[in-house]
Amino acid sequence: MIKVENLVKKYGGITALNHINYHFEKGKVTVILGSSGSGKSTLLRQLTGLEKPDSGSVFFDGMDLTTLGKKKIYEIRKKMGMLFQGSALFNYLNVFENIAFPLREHTKIADNIIKIIVNMKLEMVGLRGAQNLMPSQLSGGMTKRAGLARAIVMDPKIIFYDEPTSGLDPISTGVIDKLIKDLNQTLDITTIVVSHDIESCFRIADNIIILFQGDIIAQGTVEEIKNSEDLRVKQFINGEPEGPIPFTRADKDYLDEILFD
Numbered sequence: 252m253i254k255v256e257n258l259v260k261k262y263g264g265i266t267a268l269n270h271i272n273y274h275f276e277k278g279k280v281t282v283i284l285g286s287s288g289s290g291k292s293t294l295l296r297q298l299t300g301l302e303k304p305d306s307g308s309v310f311f312d313g314m315d316l317t318t319l320g321k322k323k324i325y326e327i328r329k330k331m332g333m334l335f336q337g338s339a340l341f342n343y344l345n346v347f348e349n350i351a352f353p354l355r356e357h358t359k360i361a362d363n364i365i366k367i368i369v370n371m372k373l374e375m376v377g378l379r380g381a382q383n384l385m386p387s388q389l390s391g392g393m394t395k396r397a398g399l400a401r402a403i404v405m406d407p408k409i410i411f412y413d414e415p416t417s418g419l420d421p422i423s424t425g426v427i428d429k430l431i432k433d434l435n436q437t438l439d440i441t442t443i444v445v446s447h448d449i450e451s452c453f454r455i456a457d458n459i460i461i462l463f464q465g466d467i468i469a470q471g472t473v474e475e476i477k478n479s480e481d482l483r484v485k486q487f488i489n490g491e492p493e494g495p496i497p498f499t500r501a502d503k504d505y506l507d508e509i510l511f512d
């Protein structure tokens with residue numbers, strides 16, 4: 252479904268992605284894990300065509316996104332659903348209109364059909380009773396679910412989630428996890444999730460990749476990752492402050508930096 256080959260992305264002296272190769276399996280949930288600054292959001296931006304890499308390819312449906320112009324990428328992105336942090340709902344539109352927005356923007360579907368589609372999506376995320384509410388009247392979990400309904404309203408082939416459960420209580424987290432898994436199965440959508448949340452990840456993932464300083468340091472199923480002997484993987488999944496993954500990312504010795512800069 253989506254495949255990256257030799258992907259390199261640098262920002263100044265920092266290599267955010269260092270020759271990444273990975274095939275995101277069709278119809279599966281793949282979770283990208285990694286500590287802060289490991290390159291997760293950078294990878295997501297390359298996968299969605301929001302940014303071009305320095306080198307390498309991103310194949311989506313056989314096309315290399317890195318070679319396409321803005322117009323073509325815009326067309327392709329209609330096949331992608333995205334639930335980014337904050338859910339990005341429009342504050343001046345109610346829930347119904349927020350979800351209808353992509354249909355009104357990108358299609359010529361008649362109002363009565365839009366009503367049916369939006370209601371179906373609201374039902375899927377358990378928000379049918381909330382269609383007239385404004386975003387400011389929603390709880391954090393409801394906001395995520397409204398964002399999710401909007402992300403699936405164009406029936407995407409693939410859906411990207413950036414930290415879908417950040418800031419949610421455990422019950423709302425469980426609800427979102429179940430929705431991600433259910434939508435993946437019932438709609439047969441390829442699902443890619445960026446997460447910090449190990450418990451959520453183990454609940455929803457078919458495949459996991461762990462990034463560290465721009466490299467994939469581990470990949471496999473939940474069981475394979477849980478049983479990994481790699482000390483960096485163990486440190487990450489057990490949330491240990493001490494270990495091979497450093498707390499800071501410094502390229503110079505501390506004394507050199509304060510004395511000689």
Ligand SMILES: Nc1ncnc2c1ncn2[C@@H]1O[C@H](COP(=O)(O)OP(=O)(O)OP(=O)(O)O)[C@@H](O)[C@H]1O
Pocket residue numbers: 262265266267285286287288289290291292293294
């Ligand atoms: N636009 C940018 N300009 C400069 N450096 C950037 C930019 N975006 C990312 N970086 C750097 O690239 C590296 C990877 O960042 P990225 O945001 O992809 O990490 P992340 O794993 O998503 O982190 P977090 O979990 O904290 O969001 C970091 O060192 C970051 O400072």
